Amino acid sequence: MKHIIIGNGPAGVVAAETLRRLQPQAEIALIGDEAEPPYARMAIPYLLQGDIDEHGTHLRKTHDHFTTHGIHLIQGRVSCIDSVVKQIQFASGERLHYDKLLIATGSHPLRPAIPGIDLANVHTCWTLDDARAIAAKAQPGSRVVQLGAGFIGCIILEALASRGVKLTVVEMGDRMVPRMMTAKAGAMIKRWVESKGVAVHVNTAISAIEQDGDALCVKLGAGGTALQADLVICAAGVRPNVDFLAGSGVEIGQGIRVDRGMRTSVPDIYAAGDVTEAPGFHSGLPQLNAIQPNAADQGRIAAINMAGGNAELQGSLAINVLDTLGLISTSFGHWQGKGDGVELVDEANFRYLSLQFEDDVLIGATSIGWTDHVGALRGLIQTRTRLGAWKARLMADPTQFMAAYLGAAQKAA
């Protein structure tokens, strides 16, 4: 049996190791197109903060890990797939045959179509190469403008602030982390970040970036207010890496469409990680969910099925935990809700809680400033626990979520 995995991030690595465990005799090739050992992008902020060195970003720490496990690492860019003859083709023209193929090619950061976005010193923060370039420029006192304050933008913001730069964040949405936080919560995070010395502009687009001697001149909005910067970081969202699949027959929405077993529309081709649009936990509809635990879980499920087993995804559930300059926020599940919910806002103490229900089941939650027991919120959502009388109690006092978790779970047991 010949397994090929395209993409050596968390989804690909977990899949390769799972396959090896299940099929000791199989041939396994793991392909990546970066000149690095398999690494975790989510470790890049810790690298920028100086908490770890590059080796600390590597997914497996011993240099012979993959050889010892009989996993053949290949560096190269796959340019297309011929699913009729079951071959992949590299940009070099070389071809390889597969019996089972896993696509785990992840996603790439977007660069909005702004004049000047391709200037030197305008960087995305996605690869180890990006991190090296950013570390060289983001020195204490450097002026840095960051485009975008989404989930990954906020993580990068934290790393940049720790380097002592003068940071300005520009977000087109009406609040920080707009795709993870309610309006009140996003505004609260903004106020917190500003209190720590970071300038934040929301409802504002960057209209152009111009070279101004050694510096960059960043134009804001139609009015053209300008900021001087030594470095611009672009954190404008991500898109799945699917372009090379044209003509392969693999069904694609925004990402690769998969069923709960991570099977694509083409026999013997599977997909896992950021590149997929997997059935959502609540709706069952195709949903992007670009976070690492999701990638690892999907890689494991795909591999079990590639080895002839039978594993199914529970459903893709959004689970986000964010530390923004010391303020912890979370959002779980269908946090936007369907209209039946409760919100507690404590502006003075930077505490916030929103619970969203469907009938008497918790389907989503957002929190700020809660560090104890927030896992109970996720637990209630994931287990689809019927809250019964606890729902009314939570509507009256949402802080009782831990008591509800224990009470409802005991009733169910």
Ligand SMILES: Cc1cc2nc3c(=O)[nH]c(=O)nc-3n(C[C@H](O)[C@H](O)[C@H](O)COP(=O)(O)OP(=O)(O)OC[C@H]3O[C@@H](n4cnc5c(N)ncnc54)[C@H](O)[C@@H]3O)c2cc1C
């Ligand atoms: C700065 C930053 C911080 C983050 N923080 C968090 C966090 O706190 N929590 C969290 O859950 N997630 C976080 N993420 C997101 C997380 O890194 C991704 O969800 C995760 O990496 C997805 O894993 P993956 O294996 O699907 O894809 P990737 O890790 O992107 O790996 C895909 C691999 O495929 C390779 N590839 C792509 N196309 C081809 C091709 N045609 N041929 C050959 N190889 C190819 C790529 O080069 C890459 O090596 C963060 C990401 C970044 C950038």
